[in-house]
Amino acid sequence: MNTPIRIFVDNCILSHSEMLEGAKLTKYDDESKMKAESLGYIPKELPHDTESWLSEQIEWLPTIAKKAGLNDIQLYSYSELRYESWHRSAIRKIGFIFADIEIQEVESAVERSYFQQSDLSLHLQKDRIIGFYKSLLNFEPSKADFNSPTFKRLPPHMVTNLKNIERFKTICKGISDNQLLDAFHLWSAETNSMDYFLTVDRKFIRVMTQSKSIDLPCPPISPSQLMEQLDEDKKTPFKYQKGEFIDFLGHIHELDEDKKTPFKYQKGEFIDFLGHIHELEKQTPRSFLHKLKSMFKSLLNTKTQN
Template structure:
C-alpha cells in the first residue's frame, strides 16, 4: 500500500546536495602550468554542528526520494506550499535529491485566490498569507453557504468552510507564523493524506503537545513527521546513500571525477545571484 505524504517547502529547500565548483588541473606536479578548468559541482559540506539535528534529517532525504521512486510513498504539494518556493534559489536538477520523484498537486482546503485578489507577487507574500489565515479564525460554518456561492467556489472550499472549526482547532495555541503550517496540515487532512513531511521541529512539537493534552483533547488526523521518522515507520532502519560522495567532482552533464587529493576548499559567494558557491580545487591531471 502506498503511503500518501504532503511535503513541506522546507524539505525541497534543502534538497540540493551540490554546490557550484571550479576544478583546476595542472600539467605538472609543481602546479606551474594550468592544463584546464572544469566547471561543475561538488557535494555541499555538512551544516554546522549546532544544526546537527537538521543535518541528520537531511541525510534521510535520499531515502524518502527512493521510496517515492519505488512508489512506496506518494508525494503531494499544493499552491500555498508552491508559493513558498518562489523565493528559493534555482538549483541544478543534477544535485536535487528529488529530481526523479513525482510530486502531485492537490486542492487547498480553502482556495485563497477566490477571496483575496491580486497579482502573483501579492499572493506569495508571507504577510498576505498569514493575514488570510488569521481571518479564517473569524469565519463561521454558515459563511458563504448560500446557493449563489456554489457556482464559483470549489466544492472542497465550501465543504471546508462548513468545517472551519477544525482549522480553528488545529490553529489553537499556535503562533501567527505557524498558521501557515496549520493550514498545510488541514489541507492534508481534507485530501486524506495522513502525513505532513517537515523538518520544522517547533511545529512538530507544538502539534504533538496538543495531541498529548488532557485538558483540551486534539485528534491528530494528519501527523507532522520528519524524514527519519517516516522512513522508520516504513521499516527502513538506516538511510540510503547519496548519489554523489564528498570525494567526487560532478560535471554539468552528471559525469564524475574522483578527487583523490585536494586541499580545504575556499568558498566565495556570488553576491549577484547567490546561486553558486565557487570552490577552487587543485587536482593533478595524473590523478583524474
C-alpha cells in the first residue's frame, strides 16, 4: 500500500471550498402571484471573468477531496491557520467540499501561546501575529540560555526549531510583512515533514519558487500544479450545479426560471454566525404616522378642553 502524499492546506483552500451561499426561493402560481418562499442555498459563481486562474484552481478542489477520500493524499492543518478564519462563519457541512474528509492536526513550528498571553480577540489580531514572527527573525540561538525555565517548559520539537531558526530567516528573506504569515506556515509544514504546501496565493508561490533560490523540501503549490504532480487531468464535478436550489437539509431542487427566482440575503434580514437568517422587526412608516396622528389629536383635545 502506497503512503499518502502529505499535503499542508492553507486556509484560503478551505475558504474557497465553501461552494454555497444563502438564497431565498420565491415560488409563484399560474397567475404569477407569489405563493411561497423558502430559505436555503445556491451555488456560488466562480470568478471566471475577473480571475480565471483562481477559478481554475477552485475547479480542482473536488478532485483533491476525492484523492484524499481514496487515501492518495492526506490533508493537514494546524492552529495558526484556524486562527486566520476565526472571523468567518462556522463552516457548513452542506456545500463544503471537504466536509467528509479528515484533515489531521499537526504542531506549529513555534507555538505562539507559549510566548504571547492575551485574550482571544487580541491573540487573533494580524499585527500581533506579524509582530511575533518578526521577533523570531530577531532571535539569536547563540545568545539564548536553553537551560533556563523559559525554554525548559517548551516541547522538545519547539526547542529544536528555535535552535534552527536560521531556516525560517532564510524562507523570509526578501518577502513583505504580509507574506510572513505564509512563510511561517511553510516553515511549519517543513518541520512536520509535509510534501507540499497547498495554496492559491499566487504571489507567494511565485516569490518562493521563482524569485528566490532556496531548497524547498515542501514547496508551495497550487491545486492545478498538485494535479500535474499526481498525473491527474480529469476534474471531478461539483456536487451542486448552477440552476439548483439546496434546502437546509441538503436536498436539491431544480429551479424553473419562469416561476422561481433565487435571491441572496435580503435587506431587513439578520444572518447569524451559522448562516441562519432572521427577519428583523422594524417600525413601518404607517405605524409611526399613526402614533404621530394620535399625539396631534390628543394635543387638539387638550387645547379644546382648555
